[in-house]
Amino acid sequence: MTRDIFASLGGIAFALLLAPFLRSIINRTKARISGRRGAPLLQPYFSLARLLRKGAVYSSTTTWIFRAGPVAGLVTVFGAICLLPFGGGPALFRFEGDFLLLTYLLAVGRFFTILAALDTGSSFEGMGANREAFFSALSEPTLLLGLAGLGAVTGSLSLTDIYGRIGASVFLEANMPALIFILAAFMIVFLSENARIPVDDPTTHLELTMIHEAMILDHCGIDLAFIEFAGALKLWTLGLLITGLIFPVRFGVFWLDSLVSLFSLATLAVCIGIVESSMARLKMGRVPQLLSIAFVMSTLWIMWVVK
Amino acid sequence: MSFLIVGCLLLYVFAGVIFILMRSYPQSGTMLAPLCSTLAAIFGLVPVLNVLLSRASINISISWSSFFAPIQMRLDPLSGWFALALFIVSPLLTWYGTGYFPHKRPFEVSINGFFFQILAGGIFFVLLASDIFSFLLAWEIMSLAAFFLVIFEHEDRSVQRAGWFYLAATHLGTAFLFAMFVLLGSRCGSLDFRDFVGLGGVADVVFILALIGFGTKAGFFGLHVWLPEAHPAAPSHASALMSGLMIKTGVYGLLRIMTLADSWPGWWGWTLIGVGAVSGVGGALFALVQHDLKRLMAYSSVENIGIVCLGIGMGVFGTYSMGPAAQIAMAGALLHVLNHALFKSCLFLVAGAVTHATGTREIDLLGGLQKLMPRSGGVFLLASAAVCGLPPLNGFVGEFLIYLSSYWSVLPQELPFVDLRVGGFVVIAALALTGGLAAMCFMKAYGTTFLGLPRRQHADPVVDPKPAMLFPMFILGTLCVAFGLGGSFLILLVAPVASTLHPAALIVAETSLLRGAALNYMHVSLASFALLVLFFAFHRLRNHLLKGRVVTSGPTWGCGYPLGTARMQYTGSSFSQPLIAAFKLLLRTELSGDWPEGYLPGRSSFATHTPGVFIEFFYKPLFTFVGHMALRVKRLQTGGTHVYVLYLLLALISVLCWSLL
Numbered sequence: 027m028t029r030d031i032f033a034s035l036g037g038i039a040f041a042l043l044l045a046p047f048l049r050s051i052i053n054r055t056k057a058r059i060s061g062r063r064g065a066p067l068l069q070p071y072f073s074l075a076r077l078l079r080k081g082a083v084y085s086s087t088t089t090w091i092f093r094a095g096p097v098a099g100l101v102t103v104f105g106a107i108c109l110l111p112f113g114g115g116p117a118l119f120r121f122e123g124d125f126l127l128l129t130y131l132l133a134v135g136r137f138f139t140i141l142a143a144l145d146t147g148s149s150f151e152g153m154g155a156n157r158e159a160f161f162s163a164l165s166e167p168t169l170l171l172g173l174a175g176l177g178a179v180t181g182s183l184s185l186t187d188i189y190g191r192i193g194a195s196v197f198l199e200a201n202m203p204a205l206i207f208i209l210a211a212f213m214i215v216f217l218s219e220n221a222r223i224p225v226d227d228p229t230t231h232l233e234l235t236m237i238h239e240a241m242i243l244d245h246c247g248i249d250l251a252f253i254e255f256a257g258a259l260k261l262w263t264l265g266l267l268i269t270g271l272i273f274p275v276r277f278g279v280f281w282l283d284s285l286v287s288l289f290s291l292a293t294l295a296v297c298i299g300i301v302e303s304s305m306a307r308l309k310m311g312r313v314p315q316l317l318s319i320a321f322v323m324s325t326l327w328i329m330w331v332v333k
Numbered sequence: 334m335s336f337l338i339v340g341c342l343l344l345y346v347f348a349g350v351i352f353i354l355m356r357s358y359p360q361s362g363t364m365l366a367p368l369c370s371t372l373a374a375i376f377g378l379v380p381v382l383n384v385l386l387s388r389a390s391i392n393i394s395i396s397w398s399s400f401f402a403p404i405q406m407r408l409d410p411l412s413g414w415f416a417l418a419l420f421i422v423s424p425l426l427t428w429y430g431t432g433y434f435p436h437k438r439p440f441e442v443s444i445n446g447f448f449f450q451i452l453a454g455g456i457f458f459v460l461l462a463s464d465i466f467s468f469l470l471a472w473e474i475m476s477l478a479a480f481f482l483v484i485f486e487h488e489d490r491s492v493q494r495a496g497w498f499y500l501a502a503t504h505l506g507t508a509f510l511f512a513m514f515v516l517l518g519s520r521c522g523s524l525d526f527r528d529f530v531g532l533g534g535v536a537d538v539v540f541i542l543a544l545i546g547f548g549t550k551a552g553f554f555g556l557h558v559w560l561p562e563a564h565p566a567a568p569s570h571a572s573a574l575m576s577g578l579m580i581k582t583g584v585y586g587l588l589r590i591m592t593l594a595d596s597w598p599g600w601w602g603w604t605l606i607g608v609g610a611v612s613g614v615g616g617a618l619f620a621l622v623q624h625d626l627k628r629l630m631a632y633s634s635v636e637n638i639g640i641v642c643l644g645i646g647m648g649v650f651g652t653y654s655m656g657p658a659a660q661i662a663m664a665g666a667l668l669h670v671l672n673h674a675l676f677k678s679c680l681f682l683v684a685g686a687v688t689h690a691t692g693t694r695e696i697d698l699l700g701g702l703q704k705l706m707p708r709s710g711g712v713f714l715l716a717s718a719a720v721c722g723l724p725p726l727n728g729f730v731g732e733f734l735i736y737l738s739s740y741w742s743v744l745p746q747e748l749p750f751v752d753l754r755v756g757g758f759v760v761i762a763a764l765a766l767t768g769g770l771a772a773m774c775f776m777k778a779y780g781t782t783f784l785g786l787p788r789r790q791h792a793d794p795v796v797d798p799k800p801a802m803l804f805p806m807f808i809l810g811t812l813c814v815a816f817g818l819g820g821s822f823l824i825l826l827v828a829p830v831a832s833t834l835h836p837a838a839l840i841v842a843e844t845s846l847l848r849g850a851a852l853n854y855m856h857v858s859l860a861s862f863a864l865l866v867l868f869f870a871f872h873r874l875r876n877h878l879l880k881g882r883v884v885t886s887g888p889t890w891g892c893g894y895p896l897g898t899a900r901m902q903y904t905g906s907s908f909s910q911p912l913i914a915a916f917k918l919l920l921r922t923e924l925s926g927d928w929p930e931g932y933l934p935g936r937s938s939f940a941t942h943t944p945g946v947f948i949e950f951f952y953k954p955l956f957t958f959v960g961h962m963a964l965r966v967k968r969l970q971t972g973g974t975h976v977y978v979l980y981l982l983l984a985l986i987s988v989l990c991w992s993l994l
Contacts, residue, residue: 081882085889087786089703091714094868097875101868105860121856122849123737127724131864133772134723140776141714144903146889147701147785152903159776160911163769170736170765174758178743233892243890247882248875314915325762332743332754 030116033280037112040284045258046070048265048295055299070258077251085244087147095142096245096252102135103259110266111186114276114283122183125173129166132219132263135256136162143241150233154240157310161225161237164317165215168324172208172215175327176271179204189270197274204327209271214320216264220257222298224316227307235307265294334380335393338408338461344373345454348427352446356439367431370450371424377457378420384413388829393461405525407463410830411592414667415585416460418674419578421812423453425805426570429682432801433568433689445485449571452478452579459582463526465514472510472582476503476550479579482571483563495559495566502559506549513542513590529593530837536594540601543590544608551583553642554612557635558948561623564631565694569685572627573678576634581670584641588834595838597649599752605646606756610763612639617770621777621909622920622943626684626694629778630677633720636771637673641666643760644735650757651742652835654750658738661850664831665734668823672727672816676719679809683713686798686806687782691791696778696905701787705795708803710783712810717775719813722768725861727816730823730854736764737850770912777908786899818858824851906941913941921946 050067057064066072084092109128111117117124140159143151177183179201180191197205218225221238233240242253269290277283308316348369355365380391390409397404408416430449434442455475462468480503484496516539521529532539549556560580564572591597616636623629644666651659686709687702688694703710719726724733742757787795797803816823828847891897913922926939969980 082879082884084886086886087889097868097871101864101871105864119856119860121853123853126733126736127857127860130724137723137772141780144780145784147902148889149901149903150892156908156911159773163773166769167762167765171762174740174743174761177740181745183740248878328758332751
């Protein structure tokens with residue numbers, strides 16, 4: 027029991043310490059592929075430290091909601107991390123239907139981030155806000171249905187049990203195609219929710235074409251640090267949902283399992299870097315189609331699982 | 334107890350009469366009548382809580398005429414649950430009403446007060462009535478009282494149209510109920526609900542008739558056409574009562590009739606899930622494209638009724654296939670009924686305050702109200718988050734249970750019921766899509782109305798309403814938080830009610846699964862509470878860090894363009910544009926206006942309008958056809974007495990012939 031708690035606390039500590047590092051890996055991969063040397067690996071940490079030392083400029087249009095947005099975003103992602111198992115161990119909080127709370131916590135964070143964007147009265151931020159709202163309305167059902175599929179395959183209703191029971195045996199059974207479709211759907215949701223190519227381009231120079239970055243144009247200093255850190259944690263959270271499926275090997279030793287998890291997350295980050303280097307962002311009108319494809323893929327498991 | 338119940342009904346009538354009598358003394362009348370109405374609610378709450386906690390039921394029989402059967406009334410856990418919502422919300426709405434009318438129209442205001450009380454009492458009467466005669470009597474009292482509330486501003490043509498819509502819809506629905514009761518009564522040879530046993534094959538027909546009849550009142554998508562007309566027309570507290578409680582009597586009626594059947598066949602579940610999914614997603618989609626704040630909320634009521642219906646459908650499925658989670662889904666549906674009554678009335682009250690202060694309900698003409706009306710804005714934000722089903726607010730409790738039941742159903746079962754698993758799968762998909770769209774809808778409603786800059790100058794200073802209107806909003810908002818954080822207790826309270834929802838021939842008394850669900854929800858509450866504390870801690874931390882540093886304020890970043898105006902902000906219409914583009918086949922939104930042309934464009938304009946798809950493509954053709962047919966039949970009416978005598982003779986002869994056969 028105590029060991030379980032230490033393991034889950036260790037998982038949370040890893041997330042808090044290493045989450046920004048995933049961004050370094052993505053950036054370094056992209057830099058290497060395009061023949062640049064790339065920023066130092068610790069650059070995200072330097073940026074966070076710099077932002078945390080700054081003062082603030084608030085738009086005179088805004089209200090308390092603008093200031094509450096970044097905090098709500100950070101706190102809800104932190105809550106989500108506490109619900110997620112790491113490295114084969116159990117999550118800190120686990121109960122039947124905990125993934126519902128996880129999904130809805132992310133929704134709360136999004137709700138406040140979007141309202142904070144609308145609070146500025148800027149059209150650019152409004153644009154980002156409505157795209158984020160629309161795309162997440164399409165990706166949320168995908169996530170929930172995919173989790174239903176995983177629940178049906180493993181016969182359990184909490185994230186710890188679901189990810190604890192996914193192993194090579196589950197894959198090798200007749201459920202193989204079902205799991206692959208869920209994985210593909212999760213991958214698209216992962217890219218969309220974390221504002222990556224092909225849904226959103228975090229490095230574009232034009233406000234008009236951005237989604238997530240457009241929403242946070244007016245945030246600065248500590249608020250921006252909160253948002254950046256929450257973004258890194260979200261990448262970590264949703265990443266774990268994917269890597270738990272791809273690398274389901276369990277040794278039963280905390281350090282070994284943690285290493286596998288960390289390694290798999292790093293691999294995922296490299297994959298994102300490769301995707302971002304090899305393709306451009308989709309036309310805005312195409313994104314709902316991509317997300318609809320993800321939705322359809324997240325429903326297909328029913329053909330194999332329910333007979 | 335029966336004294337309190339009858340007393341409650343009488344006090345509602347009494348409160349209504351005071352509203353009329355005190356017309357000449359507005360000051361004392363505004364105090365006395367609401368006090369009387371509050372007393373009625375307290376009178377009602379005692380037996381309701383008693384019934385809910387003791388799981389007993391109270392029977393009352395009133396003989397009022399030697400010709401007719403006595404009026405049978407019965408308060409059982411199911412009616413008690415719906416009455417609980419009524420007694421929490423109605424006194425608050427009455428108090429709000431005392432502050433609502435600024436313009437001096439004593440006649441209309443007193444009539445409105447009267448019918449408001451009659452509507453509240455009528456809803457309670459509907460919940461109590463347990464024989465055909467008194468049920469239909471109560472149903473008509475309720476429906477007609479609501480009609481008089483809708484036509485408050487009766488000179489306005491659009492209000493007349495709304496009233497006409499409502500009256501036609503409610504009576505068409507009642508026609509189906511008449512047919513249903515005729516069928517039930519003739520089958521069982523009695524008027525009393527208790528005698529309706531052993532329905533057998535009739536049950537299927539009764540179910541369909543109930544679904545249409547009660548569905549019209551509840552506002553299932555397709556039968557909802559009166560909601561978006563009637564809600565904007567009525568005064569806000571009246572819309573709150575109609576949307577929060579009156580439409581729930583439709584759900585109540587459906588459940589009441591369903592429990593009469595011997596068994597619940599699987600296709601009932603599929604039908605309810607289908608109706609729920611279409612209402613949920615359709616309601617949310619149409620809510621998103623509305624420009625009128627109260628019309629948006631009317632569509633949102635359709636969406637929430639859809640969620641309730643999904644829960645009931647899942648419950649029917651679960652019962653049919655003896656799945657594990659029927660009760661959980663039913664409990665979720667019932668909880669959503671109560672919670673929707675709370676947050677939707679809250680939203681309507683704030684919308685009323687906004688309309689009052691600014692004189693408009695057009696979302697795209699508002700903006701920046703959070704600064705001008707901070708208290709109303711805060712309550713609206715809270716209720717919006719609740720309607721989106723976000724934890725830790727009360728909207729999440731019901732949805733959590735319906736989700737949980739569906740996920741249970743998807744799991745591998747001992748008995749191979751494919752239907753149940755596919756049903757659960759459909760419910761998850763529908764709920765998730767509904768939830769996402771509803772969130773988008775209320776982000777638009779709150780964001781455009783309350784955030785940013787005011788889009789136009791208002792004639793009068795825009796401020797928070799007076800305390801009589803503000804306090805009911807506060808109390809409802811507080812209840813939204815309290816019922817969310819204390820969701821486990823709510824689940825335990827609703828457990829006995831949910832356990833009464835089963836086919837007549839089936840005995841289910843076990844509520845252990847629901848106790849498990851309550852325990853699960855305790856985790857949600859605890860985690861939410863911890864995160865709330867963390868939220869305030871981080872808020873303080875940020876403010877603490879900023880203390881010694883330079884904190885300035887400036888204009889919003891305009892990407893280098895310094896001359897932005899409030900008119901250039903994103904509007905509600907712009908917010909829903911990507912959705913309109915993606916769902917244009919379904920929504921059929923019409924774009925109109927003068928596009929800017931040439932090198933030096935002149936005036937240009939743009940407008941969007943989304944017609945009610947059912948009115949345009951179903952009801953209009955249908956009623957035009959009926960009208961044509963009626964005109965043809967009119968030829969029989971020549972006006973000559975001799976022809977009518979001939980008709981009489983023909984009728985007599987045909988009756989004679991028929992009796993000879």
